[in-house]
Amino acid sequence: MKGKRFLLWFTLASLLGVALSQQTPFQQRVSQAIQSGGPEFQKSMQQDPDQALCSQYRDKLPAELVPAFLERQRKLIKYPADGRLMGDWKKGEELFTNPRKGNCYACHTGDPREAGAGNMGPGLVGYGARGTSEAVVKYTYDKIYNAWASMPCSLMYRAGYHGILSPEDTAHIVAFLLDPASPVNANLKR
Amino acid sequence: MGRFLGLLVALVLGLGALGVLAQEEDDPVKEAEKQKQQLLEQSGGILPSDLYVQQGEELFKAKRGPKQASLEACDFGRGPGRLEGVVGRLPRYFFDTRRVEDLDSRIRTCMIRLQGFRPEEIRRSEVVAIAFYIASLSNEKTMYVRPLLPQEKQLYELGERLFYLRAGPRDMGCASCHVTYVGRRAGVLPYSDLLGDKRVASHWPAFRYSNDQAWTMADRIRACYANLGMPAPDFYSEPIIALTLFMNAQARGARMDLPGFIR
Numbered sequence: 097m098k099g100k101r102f103l104l105w106f107t108l109a110s111l112l113g114v115a116l117s118q119q120t121p122f123q124q125r126v127s128q129a130i131q132s133g134g135p136e137f138q139k140s141m142q143q144d145p146d147q148a149l150c151s152q153y154r155d156k157l158p159a160e161l162v163p164a165f166l167e168r169q170r171k172l173i174k175y176p177a178d179g180r181l182m183g184d185w186k187k188g189e190e191l192f193t194n195p196r197k198g199n200c201y202a203c204h205t206g207d208p209r210e211a212g213a214g215n216m217g218p219g220l221v222g223y224g225a226r227g228t229s230e231a232v233v234k235y236t237y238d239k240i241y242n243a244w245a246s247m248p249c250s251l252m253y254r255a256g257y258h259g260i261l262s263p264e265d266t267a268h269i270v271a272f273l274l275d276p277a278s279p280v281n282a283n284l285k286r
Numbered sequence: 287m288g289r290f291l292g293l294l295v296a297l298v299l300g301l302g303a304l305g306v307l308a309q310e311e312d313d314p315v316k317e318a319e320k321q322k323q324q325l326l327e328q329s330g331g332i333l334p335s336d337l338y339v340q341q342g343e344e345l346f347k348a349k350r351g352p353k354q355a356s357l358e359a360c361d362f363g364r365g366p367g368r369l370e371g372v373v374g375r376l377p378r379y380f381f382d383t384r385r386v387e388d389l390d391s392r393i394r395t396c397m398i399r400l401q402g403f404r405p406e407e408i409r410r411s412e413v414v415a416i417a418f419y420i421a422s423l424s425n426e427k428t429m430y431v432r433p434l435l436p437q438e439k440q441l442y443e444l445g446e447r448l449f450y451l452r453a454g455p456r457d458m459g460c461a462s463c464h465v466t467y468v469g470r471r472a473g474v475l476p477y478s479d480l481l482g483d484k485r486v487a488s489h490w491p492a493f494r495y496s497n498d499q500a501w502t503m504a505d506r507i508r509a510c511y512a513n514l515g516m517p518a519p520d521f522y523s524e525p526i527i528a529l530t531l532f533m534n535a536q537a538r539g540a541r542m543d544l545p546g547f548i549r
Contacts, residue, residue: 137525139517140516151452155466
């Protein structure tokens with residue numbers, strides 16, 4: 097009974113969704129306004145469907161939309177041709193730091209000596225404590241390549257999906273976080 | 287005056303550096319207040335923003351443009367020539383242009399209509415200086431932006447939509463930092479609480495002592511988009527006016543601090 101009612105609401109909601117996607121007058125107005133900001137601005141404000149969902153629900157996706165969302169995001173992850181998900185931590189350090197590439201210090205600590213690290217994301221000092229099992233390496237790779245594949249609408253941007261980091265770049269950053277020789281893990285007892 | 291400004295700039299930068307070395311306040315507003323007091327003591331009571339205000343007043347009152355007119359007849363919402371407190375009710379709908387306009391775009395409108403400038407002739411630096419002058423006449427007045435007319439309500443909604451819109455290569459929007467993660471820091475800079483702290487939107491236009499820039503809200507919004515890796519919306523365009531309307535309405539009831547003095 098409950099299930100049926102849920103199904104009904106779900107169908108209604110989807111129908112509404114279809115109706116909405118046919119551009120309401122307000123949405124047309126939004127598009128017009130964005131257009132008036134100039135062609136470059138307009139281009140950058142084009143959303144992909146999941147950016148649109150995260151905006152619509154203000155990052156709190158309804159539970160019933162989550163599985164499909166995660167599935168779509170997981171499909172976007174690409175891996176290095178040689179299959180190695182852990183590269184060179186030194187290259188990773190440069191990519192992690194570079195504001196035009198990873199820009200990871202904007203939100204995370206990493207090398208404990210870095211004074212200008214932000215705190216919007218969890219601290220990553222000593223991240224390597226979790227070891228380098230296949231599962232840990234893959235989790236870390238996937239998180240960096242596409243943060244939304246494990247956390248819908250995360251604040252963390254999808255660096256790989258947007259092409260800011262290549263699969264190889266991503267693997268280097270994985271090494272920067274997990275390699276015992278990386279300064280991120282300098283304080284871990286070995 | 288140029289040299290005087292240069293001197294002041296050096297002073298500001300020097301003080302800024304000192305401020306960083308000395309103990310910094312956690313609250314950006316308190317920190318800015320401290321910097322301001324220090325600067326006032328050093329300069330004998332003159333702030334860089336005072337110079338912009340003065341320059342703006344000269345530009346406002348001078349007969350300029352093809353029509354050789356001043357801007358004194360410009361209507362900022364309280365009637366021609368009445369300037370006190372007008373910033374507290376902008377952006378608002380204007381019947382003559384049939385548009386919701388903010389401070390910047392209204393100045394531009396009057397430069398076009400009263401003085402006869404062509405849009406491409408309008409210099410941004412002049413608009414900013416005039417904005418500083420007009421803002422100085424709203425200092426300590428109340429922010430009372432309230433979308434009332436349908437056009438204002440619609441633009442407010444639009445601003446809200448844009449505020450929460452996540453896009454671009456960093457998957458970000460204004461709300462990501464200013465609502466969801468407010469109180470946190472990106473690098474060393476804390477985010478201002480645009481929905482919760484009325485002081486935030488009520489101190490624009492402002493002088494930024496950390497890099498010696500005179501900014502209106504439009505400059506602030508454009509820089510935010512640039513920080514998100516997105517090309518900024520054009521000056522005087524609707525996204526800027528809509529976002530400004532949305533943010534100013536959040537600051538309703540605040541006592542305005544104008545021109546602002548901020549990091």
